[in-house]
Amino acid sequence: MHFELTAEEREIEERARRFAREEIEPIAAHVNEGGEVPPGMNARLTEAGFVGMLIPKEYGGTGAGMVKCFLVLEQLSYPICACLEILGNNIVGRAIDVAGTEEQKRHYLPVLAQGKLMASYAFTEPGTGSDAKSLVTTARLEGDNWVLNGIKRFHSAGNQPGPAIIFANVDGTKTTAFIVDKFGEGYRCSKPFDLMMGHGLETVDTRLEDLKIPKSSVLGEVGAGFNILFSITAEGRLTLSATALATAQAALDEAVLFLRENLGGGGGAMVPDNARWLLAEMAMRIQPARIMAYRIAWLTDQGQDTRMTSAAIKLLTSRVSTEVADMAMDILGTDGLIKGAKMERVYRQAKQFELTEGSSEVQRTIVAGSLLMQ
Amino acid sequence: MEFGLTEEHRMFQKLGKDFSDREIEPIAEDIEKEGKIPPDMLGKLASVGLLGMTAPDKCGGLETGFLTYMLAVEQLHYTCTPCSWLMVSNEFAEVLVHAGTETQQAEFIPSLVEGQAIASVSFAGYSDETGHGKHDITCRQDNGHWVINGVRRLDVFGHLDGPAIILARADGDGPSAFVVSKTSPGYRTSEPLALLGLRGLEVVNVSLEDVRVPESHLLGGVGDGERVARLVASLSSIRQSIQAVACAQRALDEAVKYSKERTRRGVPIAAMQAVQWLLAETAMRLEPARWAAYEVGAAHDRGLDTRMEAAKVKLFAARTARDAANMAIQVHGCYGLTKDYRIERIYRQAKMFELTEGSSDQQRAVVADALLAV
Numbered sequence: 101m102h103f104e105l106t107a108e109e110r111e112i113e114e115r116a117r118r119f120a121r122e123e124i125e126p127i128a129a130h131v132n133e134g135g136e137v138p139p140g141m142n143a144r145l146t147e148a149g150f151v152g153m154l155i156p157k158e159y160g161g162t163g164a165g166m167v168k169c170f171l172v173l174e175q176l177s178y179p180i181c182a183c184l185e186i187l188g189n190n191i192v193g194r195a196i197d198v199a200g201t202e203e204q205k206r207h208y209l210p211v212l213a214q215g216k217l218m219a220s221y222a223f224t225e226p227g228t229g230s231d232a233k234s235l236v237t238t239a240r241l242e243g244d245n246w247v248l249n250g251i252k253r254f255h256s257a258g259n260q261p262g263p264a265i266i267f268a269n270v271d272g273t274k275t276t277a278f279i280v281d282k283f284g285e286g287y288r289c290s291k292p293f294d295l296m297m298g299h300g301l302e303t304v305d306t307r308l309e310d311l312k313i314p315k316s317s318v319l320g321e322v323g324a325g326f327n328i329l330f331s332i333t334a335e336g337r338l339t340l341s342a343t344a345l346a347t348a349q350a351a352l353d354e355a356v357l358f359l360r361e362n363l364g365g366g367g368g369a370m371v372p373d374n375a376r377w378l379l380a381e382m383a384m385r386i387q388p389a390r391i392m393a394y395r396i397a398w399l400t401d402q403g404q405d406t407r408m409t410s411a412a413i414k415l416l417t418s419r420v421s422t423e424v425a426d427m428a429m430d431i432l433g434t435d436g437l438i439k440g441a442k443m444e445r446v447y448r449q450a451k452q453f454e455l456t457e458g459s460s461e462v463q464r465t466i467v468a469g470s471l472l473m474q
Numbered sequence: 475m476e477f478g479l480t481e482e483h484r485m486f487q488k489l490g491k492d493f494s495d496r497e498i499e500p501i502a503e504d505i506e507k508e509g510k511i512p513p514d515m516l517g518k519l520a521s522v523g524l525l526g527m528t529a530p531d532k533c534g535g536l537e538t539g540f541l542t543y544m545l546a547v548e549q550l551h552y553t554c555t556p557c558s559w560l561m562v563s564n565e566f567a568e569v570l571v572h573a574g575t576e577t578q579q580a581e582f583i584p585s586l587v588e589g590q591a592i593a594s595v596s597f598a599g600y601s602d603e604t605g606h607g608k609h610d611i612t613c614r615q616d617n618g619h620w621v622i623n624g625v626r627r628l629d630v631f632g633h634l635d636g637p638a639i640i641l642a643r644a645d646g647d648g649p650s651a652f653v654v655s656k657t658s659p660g661y662r663t664s665e666p667l668a669l670l671g672l673r674g675l676e677v678v679n680v681s682l683e684d685v686r687v688p689e690s691h692l693l694g695g696v697g698d699g700e701r702v703a704r705l706v707a708s709l710s711s712i713r714q715s716i717q718a719v720a721c722a723q724r725a726l727d728e729a730v731k732y733s734k735e736r737t738r739r740g741v742p743i744a745a746m747q748a749v750q751w752l753l754a755e756t757a758m759r760l761e762p763a764r765w766a767a768y769e770v771g772a773a774h775d776r777g778l779d780t781r782m783e784a785a786k787v788k789l790f791a792a793r794t795a796r797d798a799a800n801m802a803i804q805v806h807g808c809y810g811l812t813k814d815y816r817i818e819r820i821y822r823q824a825k826m827f828e829l830t831e832g833s834s835d836q837q838r839a840v841v842a843d844a845l846l847a848v
Binding site for chain 2: 391
């Protein structure tokens with residue numbers, strides 16, 4: 101057991117921390133309130149080596165692995181600015197690398213690793229959120245094409261050019277994953293949802309109306325979509341946990357900063373006991389979740405199945421995020437309510453993790469199912 | 475970072491588990507009923523080497539480091555009996571390696587390793603660490619000896635032959651740490667106190683009346699006691715954390731087992747979502763508590779000061795144990811209140827981690843102080 105970072109891990113973490121401080125922190129408030137992300141951001145993220153971490157070197161990625169990917173996300177998420185959509189190329193890239201044909205890999209992975217296109221994946225529908233077996237989007241084979249019909253909801257980066265992994269039912273029951281080049285004929289997106297978290301995250305409804313895609317668009321096998329979904333969601337839950345942890349850490353740091361600036365006195369002597377209590381309650385929630393998340397990232401790199409453990413850590417980190425943000429807000433009082441204060445946007449961000457990428461209700465069911473099957 | 479167990483880790487884990495399964499689990503209910511650990515338990519632990527894990531080789535020990543000791547403690551405490559406290563010789567040895575001389579180590583450690591004596595290491599009731607409350611034990615010099623007076627509350631094994639680490643304050647100075655033989659004249663103890671849980675863990679109030687201690691039994695320098703106190707507090711917090719984890723694990727396992735057996739209208743209650751969610755909520759915090767505890771143990775073995783991290787993890791692990799027991803007794807329904815079910819005594823014990831050997835209030839103060847320090 102070695103809990104210290106290796107030199108490589110330390111290096112990439114520091115690189116990400118610096119990037120966050122120099123490139124993201126200065127624009128975070130502005131973007132959150134409606135400003136545009138600077139146009140070169142995706143290119144800079146790619147140059148820094150953050151976009152192809154889960155894509156093998158032979159396809160143009162860095163092959164850095166999940167531990168480093170997690171460390172990077174934790175740092176980049178800390179300014180609380182939704183400009184990291186391009187990092188989704190990591191997860192989709194991995195999915196294509198694991199399940200795709202050689203041709204699909206050569207076609208998609210290099211452009212994803214180079215940050216030239218933005219990948220996404222879409223499972224949720226207006227009537228299907230947590231209940232994975234009720235997919236309504238259909239795919240039927242017509243000659244040399246698959247024809248897709250349906251609506252996908254809350255499709256993040258659904259309106260950005262690039263490949264989307266879209267799940268649809270073949271013959272009514274065979275859940276299948278398809279790689280769709282976004283914005284072919286029959287592919288339409290709504291305007292991005294206006295979400296509590298603020299501007300930056302482009303999440304849309306995607307309407308598929310007789311969308312024709314080549315026969316070769318199946319990722320994996322017809323009917324084998326669930327396995328791909330499980331892998332994607334396991335990794336999605338884990339990487340989301342990085343952002344959740346960063347959010348909690350940001351909340352704690354804002355609370356400490358606030359107390360030091362306003363009630364510093366001699367070494368915090370003027371800080372009232374109730375605030376000190378809250379600080380400790382916040383700090384003690386974050387560290388165990390972080391260590392466990394690192395472990396699961398390591399297990400991922402070891403090739404272990406992380407379906408259950410990723411659900412458990414998402415359940416925990418999302419709860420930590422909500423609770424810690426709440427406690428920090430109590431410390432800042434009305435100062436934390438004012439737009440412009442980082443705490444204000446931390447609080448709006450913090451709750452999402454219990455709801456997106458599989459709500460906590462779903463995660464509980466997965467965790468319990470695993471416990472009861474032992 | 476790397477999260478695997480070494481061969482040595484696995485060996486001691488197995489040693490602990492085998493011992494536990496063979497010697498403790500079969501008599502766990504008797505220990506509870508009679509309120510006594512069989513007197514031969516210490517000798518049995520000695521004979522398999524569990525009392526000399528951290529001790530130096532010269533003292534008959536195995537120099538495994540603190541983390542490996544924790545792995546064995548965890549296995550023993552899965553029985554939720556007080557037996558794991560018998561392994562305190564390992565903590566005493568660790569303190570003497572860090573703060574004592576080789577002469578002191580040679581004088582005190584071997585008999586502990588052999589199971590001929592038992593140490594008292596905790597500082598229950600000692601409040602100097604956080605600066606709140608007054609210190610109860612004083613010392614003064616007299617003809618090449620130190621004379622110690624005062625009261626020590628809720629001392630584990632305070633009445634059993636062996637060495638105790640005691641903090642005492644000379645007028646106007648910082649505290650000093652001493653090794654005091656518990657058979658010294660003037661060293662008196664009450665009868666063991668009956669406590670809420672962990673029946674068989676013998677805990678006494680100690681009064682020291684003009685107890686004479688040779689100069690050579692001073693640990694570190696005069697006034698160096700705070701450093702020793704800090705180390706003792708760190709180690710006991712880390713160890714209590716892993717005991718709390720074991721308690722929580724047992725509680726969860728009992729709940730899972732019960733929920734599969736107990737039926738309602740022919741269907742196990744495990745099928746009910748409400749029950750599943752209770753189980754999941756516990757499981758999500760259990761592994762993180764475990765690995766966070768391991769991490770702090772490893773940090774100690776690397777030579778780091780762990781007071782703050784130990785406080786954090788004890789807060790988290792103790793809360794996890796209390797919540798796990800609470801959840802588990804809820805799953806058992808009213809049967810959980812009867813002495814027929816193990817969960818009844820697990821529940822009574824689980825609360826104790828938040829109070830003994832440094833209450834959660836004290837741990838919170840340590841964490842807050844560290845966060846606010848400039």
